[in-house]
Amino acid sequence: MKDKYKIKLVPPDLDRQIVENSLEQFSDSIKDPNRSLRKFESTICDFTGSRFALVVSSGTAALHLAMLLLDIKEEDEVICPTFTFAATINTISYVGAHPVIIDSERQTWNMDPELLVKAIEDRVSMNKLPKAVMITHTYGMPARLDELLEICDHYNLPVIEDAAGSLGSSYNEKSVGTFGEIGVISFNYNKIITTAGGGVLLSHNPKHIERAQYLATQAKLPHDFYVHEEIGYNYQLNGFAAELGLNQFSTLKNRIAKKRAIYRRYVEALDDIEAIKFLPESTPGVSNRWLTTITLENNPQAKALKNHLEEKSIEARFLWNPMHRQPVFKKFPSYLSGVSDDLFSSGLALPSGTGLEIDEQEEVINGVREFFETSY
Ligand SMILES: Cc1ncc(COP(=O)(O)O)c(C=O)c1O
Numbered sequence: 196m197k198d199k200y201k202i203k204l205v206p207p208d209l210d211r212q213i214v215e216n217s218l219e220q221f222s223d224s225i226k227d228p229n230r231s232l233r234k235f236e237s238t239i240c241d242f243t244g245s246r247f248a249l250v251v252s253s254g255t256a257a258l259h260l261a262m263l264l265l266d267i268k269e270e271d272e273v274i275c276p277t278f279t280f281a282a283t284i285n286t287i288s289y290v291g292a293h294p295v296i297i298d299s300e301r302q303t304w305n306m307d308p309e310l311l312v313k314a315i316e317d318r319v320s321m322n323k324l325p326k327a328v329m330i331t332h333t334y335g336m337p338a339r340l341d342e343l344l345e346i347c348d349h350y351n352l353p354v355i356e357d358a359a360g361s362l363g364s365s366y367n368e369k370s371v372g373t374f375g376e377i378g379v380i381s382f383n384y385n386k387i388i389t390t391a392g393g394g395v396l397l398s399h400n401p402k403h404i405e406r407a408q409y410l411a412t413q414a415k416l417p418h419d420f421y422v423h424e425e426i427g428y429n430y431q432l433n434g435f436a437a438e439l440g441l442n443q444f445s446t447l448k449n450r451i452a453k454k455r456a457i458y459r460r461y462v463e464a465l466d467d468i469e470a471i472k473f474l475p476e477s478t479p480g481v482s483n484r485w486l487t488t489i490t491l492e493n494n495p496q497a498k499a500l501k502n503h504l505e506e507k508s509i510e511a512r513f514l515w516n517p518m519h520r521q522p523v524f525k526k527f528p529s530y531l532s533g534v535s536d537d538l539f540s541s542g543l544a545l546p547s548g549t550g551l552e553i554d555e556q557e558e559v560i561n562g563v564r565e566f567f568e569t570s571y
Contacts, residue, residue, distance in 0.1 A: 201508035205385040208549040217438035228434030235437040243370035245397035247404040254359045254381030254394035256430040258286040260407045261355045261377040267292045271326040276306045277517040278535040279331040283357045296519045296529035303477045305338030314530040327353045332361040332371045337480030340366045363451040363483035388443045390436035453549045458484040464560040486544040494540040503566040514542035
């Protein structure tokens with residue numbers, strides 16, 4: 196079947212050579228697949244500065260494990276952002292807990308610290324102190340961690356950082372995903388490094404990693420025969436996936452530089468179009484620019500521009516449709532400011548794959564310019 200798009204949003208940057216090398220390394224280690232997993236974990240720890248890591252079958256699995264590690268149970272409340280992918284908030288429901296949904300601020304598009312305080316105080320006044328706070332670093336942009344962590348510290352609330360798309364992003368020169376009690380990174384198909392499905396749970400606490408490994412491998416107790424005192428899961432990453440990840444890790448710095456160069460090129464080429472706004476850098480956060488995102492002055496333009504690019508076989512995507520608008524989550528409490536609604540109705544993500552060639556990016560830029568020249 197022919198691809199719908201000539202230029203895709205964020206395709207995997209995997210060539211045949213990487214796959215073949217990974218297969219060869221996998222076949223060398225087939226008798227001891229754990230060797231590949233542990234090597235992948237130590238490479239991730241070296242890069243991120245996390246003390247410990249457990250690679251698993253997806254970012255979603257890692258988030259689910261995070262819920263279990265923090266002993267989040269039925270009827271507990273967990274604070275989470277509205278401007279995120281459903282996986283973040285789904286995992287709260289996996290353990291029967293309830294999300295308390297918070298809107299974004301305009302500087303980084305991540306959780307608004309003022310609304311966080313408001314929500315915690317409101318929940319406390321109802322005698323419902325939340326059990327944890329999930330923070331997403333959306334599209335690679337670090338959240339305002341100084342403020343958010345201070346608030347969580349003040350109320351003694353553990354933080355889970357959903358850094359699914361943010362491998363290579365940092366805050367005060369430290370990798371995101373390593374600030375909270377638990378951090379999560381995804382290696383799914385569209386991520387900066389892909390294991391064709393996979394993720395990692397990060398923590399500085401060895402007890403979390405030990406327990407996560409036990410839960411992720413069917414909760415088997417060490418006996419001569421199987422004894423299960425708890426429900427377990429099959430969330431292990433496979434050895435081939437680990438080799439795939441390892442083979443891309445050597446090029447990670449280069450991939451981050453490429454993503455950031457793609458963002459800069461878009462800014463330089465389109466900055467004179469007043470109707471387009473980019474998400475600027477937000478020090479001390481440095482984004483890996485997993486996706487270059489824009490907002491348009493006039494909301495209906497986002498759909499028209501998307502259609503215009505689509506006619507040229509270029510894929511652009513709407514920003515997250517906020518969780519408080521999703522039929523499945525509408526019933527849960529939310530603390531809103533309208534920011535995520537604005538972002539959804541006025542925003543688009545532009546092609547940002549690390550394999551994007553300069554002439555392909557030129558095509559995207561020309562398509563965007565043409566849209567503004569003809570629609571004004
Ligand atoms: C913000 C966010 N959280 C969680 C996930 C889930 O990761 P995975 O697809 O590896 O399960 C994603 C996936 O893209 C994501 O974007």
